[in-house]
Amino acid sequence: MHPDITEILFDADQIALATRQMGQQISADYAGKKLLLVTVLKGAFVFMADLIRNIESPVEVDFMAVTSYGAEAKSSGVVRIIKDLEASIDDYHVLLVEDILDSGLTLNYLRKNLKSRKPLSVEIATLLLKEGKQEVPVDCKYVGLICPDAFVVGYGLDYAENYRNLPYIGILDPKVYS
Numbered sequence: 001m002h003p004d005i006t007e008i009l010f011d012a013d014q015i016a017l018a019t020r021q022m023g024q025q026i027s028a029d030y031a032g033k034k035l036l037l038v039t040v041l042k043g044a045f046v047f048m049a050d051l052i053r054n055i056e057s058p059v060e061v062d063f064m065a066v067t068s069y070g071a072e073a074k075s076s077g078v079v080r081i082i083k084d085l086e087a088s089i090d091d092y093h094v095l096l097v098e099d100i101l102d103s104g105l106t107l108n109y110l111r112k113n114l115k116s117r118k119p120l121s122v123e124i125a126t127l128l129l130k131e132g133k134q135e136v137p138v139d140c141k142y143v144g145l146i147c148p149d150a151f152v153v154g155y156g157l158d159y160a161e162n163y164r165n166l167p168y169i170g171i172l173d174p175k176v177y178s
């Protein structure tokens with residue numbers, strides 16, 4: 001285990017199982033529909049890569065990158081799009097793929113932004129949900145794992161761009177950021 005990690009919350013097998021189950025559900029729900037997975041860089045890229053290989057129906061992918069206004073560590077929900085989708089989405093069912101749903105402010109903003117482009121539908125799939133932390137109601141169609149209220153890293157999730165390469169999700173030692 002990495003020395004900065006105090007506890008492994010989800011190991012590679014648990015993550016793989018949750019991803020497989022979500023992929024199967026998505027395959028069933030979107031069979032015969034034109035599906036586009038949209039991921040917000042960077043945190044969800046590892047999850048996206050595994051999720052797509054568990055979806056049997058045809059699927060396309062696209063990526064967005066956003067940056068928060070202001071310097072606060074806490075999400076304000078008001079974001080600036082620094083990389084937008086490559087094409088219009090008006091004839092797609094869109095599934096927004098997230099790594100972790102915390103306050104929900106970012107996702108809420110992005111869902112509204114995508115909806116304004118008039119796709120056939122917009123739903124959310126998140127690997128992790130921090131239960132009870134949402135400051136706005138976010139209707140998530142697919143949730144992989146319930147996460148305690150702690151700062152977690154690994155499997156794509158970072159702190160200051162580190163730890164994304166860990167194959168598990170663990171709690172970061174508060175000493176690292178305090």
Ligand code: IMP
Binds near residue numbers: 101
């Ligand atoms: P929200 O707008 O508060 O829901 O923020 C969601 C984003 O904040 C996620 O996509 C992550 O990039 C980041 N985030 C929230 N909680 C954590 C965490 O525990 N570890 C790493 N990143 C986090």
